[in-house]
Amino acid sequence: MRFKDFIIVKSAEEAVSVSMELGKEGFIMAGGTSTTYIADNSEKIAIDITRAGLSGIEKKDGGFRIGATTKIDEIARFNMDGWVLSEPAWRLATQQIRNISTIGGNISRVFWWSDFPVVLLALDAKIEIKDSCASGGKTEMNALDFFFTQPVKILKPGKIITSIWVPAVGGDCGFGYAKKTKTSPGFTICTTASMITLKEGEFEEVKVAIGGVFPFPRRLIELEKVLKGKKCNRNEVEGVVKNVVSTLKCAGREGMSSEYSAHLLSVTITDSIFMAVERAGDGKNERC
Amino acid sequence: MKDVKGSKILKFRLNGKEKEFIIDPDQKLIDLLRDEGYTGTKRGCMEGRCGACTVVVDGKAVYSCLLYAFQVYGRDVWTIEGVGSFDSPHPIQKALVDAGAVQCGYCTPGIVMSARAMLEQNPSPQEGEIVKMMDGNLCRCTGYEKIFKALLLVSGQKGNG
Numbered sequence: 001m002r003f004k005d006f007i008i009v010k011s012a013e014e015a016v017s018v019s020m021e022l023g024k025e026g027f028i029m030a031g032g033t034s035t036t037y038i039a040d041n042s043e044k045i046a047i048d049i050t051r052a053g054l055s056g057i058e059k060k061d062g063g064f065r066i067g068a069t070t071k072i073d074e075i076a077r078f079n080m081d082g083w084v085l086s087e088p089a090w091r092l093a094t095q096q097i098r099n100i101s102t103i104g105g106n107i108s109r110v111f112w113w114s115d116f117p118v119v120l121l122a123l124d125a126k127i128e129i130k131d132s133c134a135s136g137g138k139t140e141m142n143a144l145d146f147f148f149t150q151p152v153k154i155l156k157p158g159k160i161i162t163s164i165w166v167p168a169v170g171g172d173c174g175f176g177y178a179k180k181t182k183t184s185p186g187f188t189i190c191t192t193a194s195m196i197t198l199k200e201g202e203f204e205e206v207k208v209a210i211g212g213v214f215p216f217p218r219r220l221i222e223l224e225k226v227l228k229g230k231k232c233n234r235n236e237v238e239g240v241v242k243n244v245v246s247t248l249k250c251a252g253r254e255g256m257s258s259e260y261s262a263h264l265l266s267v268t269i270t271d272s273i274f275m276a277v278e279r280a281g282d283g284k285n286e287r288c
Numbered sequence: 289m290k291d292v293k294g295s296k297i298l299k300f301r302l303n304g305k306e307k308e309f310i311i312d313p314d315q316k317l318i319d320l321l322r323d324e325g326y327t328g329t330k331r332g333c334m335e336g337r338c339g340a341c342t343v344v345v346d347g348k349a350v351y352s353c354l355l356y357a358f359q360v361y362g363r364d365v366w367t368i369e370g371v372g373s374f375d376s377p378h379p380i381q382k383a384l385v386d387a388g389a390v391q392c393g394y395c396t397p398g399i400v401m402s403a404r405a406m407l408e409q410n411p412s413p414q415e416g417e418i419v420k421m422m423d424g425n426l427c428r429c430t431g432y433e434k435i436f437k438a439l440l441l442v443s444g445q446k447g448n449g
Contacts, residue, residue: 003313006296006358033354036335046313048359073348094424095402097336099348100355185337185423 001027001038006046012162015049016132020158022047028160030069031100034109054104054162063167068104068160075103082168084175088119088193091177094185104161108151110216112251113187117147117217119177121209122193126165132158147217169279172204173197176275178268180212182254188212189253190264194272198280203227208269213250213261220244220269232277234270241273242266300360302326303370311357317343318352321367328368328397332426339425342398343367349405349424368397371404379442380404387438391429399425403439412443 009015019026027044029035055067057078064083066075076089076098092098092106092115106116107127120127120143127146129139146154155161169175173195180190190212197205206227211217223244230236250261298311298320311320318341321329329352332340336354343352344366372378377385380403390396399422406413406421413421418439427435 003356003358005313006356008358008361032356032359033336036354046356046358050359090420094337094339095406095421096339096342096349096351096424097354099345100350 001035001040002043003027003046004043006048008048008050009052011052012049012054012130012160015047015052015160016130016158018047019160020132023157026157028108028155030102030105031071032105033097033101034105034111037111038109049160050102055102059168061165063165066103066164066166068162068164069102070104071099072101072103072106073098080168082170084123084169084177085119085166087177088115088179091115091179097185103164107146107164108155108161110147110150112212112215114211114217115179115188115191117143118191118209118211119193120164120166121147121217121219122195122207123166123169123175124195124207125167127161128163128165129155130160130162138162144219150216169195172199172281174276174278174280176272176277176279178272178275180264180268187253189256190261190268191217192265192268192272194269194276196273196276196280198232198277201232203230203232206273208273210265210269212253213265214248215251222247223269227273234274237273238266238270241269245269296358298357298361300362301364303366309357313356313358315357316353317355317357317360317365320357321352326367326369330394330397332394332398337424337426338395339398339402340395342401342425344401344405347405347408349402351424366401366404368400371400378404380407380439383438383442384435387434387441389430389434389438395425395427395429399427399435403442407439407443413439415440418443 007018022045025045026047029046029048030050050069054069057064057066072089072092075085103116110117125143127141131139176194178192179188181188193209195207206224208220208223226240245262245266250258250265252258252261295310295312297308299308329343330340332338334353336351341351341353342349345360346363372381380400384390402422402425
């Protein structure tokens with residue numbers, strides 16, 4: 001992909017308007033780090049939205065509203081009760097990347113290594129999209145629907161992500177995140193995120209999302225159904241996880257076999273579930 | 289920015305001075321800097337991994353090989369040329385030399401820029417934070433120990449060995 005021109009917009013409204021005008025020739029851009037990985041010979045006009053007032057984090061509606069152009073570094077450093085995104089943010093690539101990349105960019109074009117789609121799926125996040133064709137000028141999608149397909153297919157000209165809402169995690173809820181890489185800032189081999197709610201030693205609610213070992217991140221609904229209502233016992237959970245993973249076709253990454261990837265996935269899922277278990281109900285869901 | 293014969297004029301602050309350059313919209317920041325004589329910023333992997341191209345934009349260390357030049361419009365950019373001098377080196381540069389943390393020197397400008405940004409944000413980082421904040425700079429020569437020792441010294445702390 002090659003840029004033949006660029007426009008720096010000052011507001012979300014301007015971004016949407018310019019995007020509509022340019023159509024497929026326009027390319028909404030924040031940090032732009034993913035452009036390196038886009039195999040495309042077309043010429044585009046960059047619509048730089050980093051000065052459109054779309055960054056920042058605020059507490060809202062029982063959770064947090066994160067502006068789409070909020071840098072990963074800011075997400076890593078944010079600290080408030082119920083905030084669980086610091087750990088995934090600190091594990092993302094290197095400091096130089098965290099200083100450029102944005103959460104909106106990390107989810108608008110999903111690669112197999114993308115981390116935040118996995119996190120947002122587990123958290124059942126909501127993605128707000130400014131949409132010139134929608135009534136009220138905006139729509140909101142839950143993460144499960146948003147990541148059902150490659151988001152660029154949803155984000156047609158005239159649509160931009162403006163913010164992401166995530167719940168504050170606390171009380172009997174816990175969140176766990178496990179990412180395996182070959183080197184500390186390397187691309188993921190396997191990423192899992194789990195959000196659980198415990199009640200009297202049993203899983204009342206379970207959400208597990210995975211990435212890295214598949215071309216696209218996903219929730220493990222089949223695992224969630226099996227675990228719901230089960231006792232929170234590590235040995236039993238390991239067995240259940242192993243059974244579910246055995247039905248999946250995992251990609252081998254970094255020279256690993258698909259069989260080993262599946263084994264790694266099983267271990268990582270169990271780890272993230274029990275990280276969440278440890279943090280549920282004991283105030284450990286603040287910044288890591 | 290203005291159009292000049294199909295290119296753009298880009299204005300930003302470079303090493304403390306207001307500058308104006310004619311750019312191609314597809315031009316990466318590293319290419320602009322090096323073409324304009326700021327060759328202290330090095331080409332390494334050119335895909336945002338090694339850190340040899342690190343510069344500081346608005347106080348944050350970034351890979352200039354990933355940023356498009358237009359992205360720094362109106363911003364404050366620092367390259368290694370703006371840090372210390374041969375006769376008056378920056379404390380980070382002096383610490384790296386004193387600690388024996390410079391061998392081939394190719395990664396060093398990037399390391400100085402990352403370290404400078406880190407220390408301006410937190411003048412007294414712990415060893416774990418230094419390791420984390422410097423994780424985007426690779427060095428094939430030194431094995432990193434002396435680099436970390438130098439940065440601990442310049443931040444006023446002693447390392448473990």
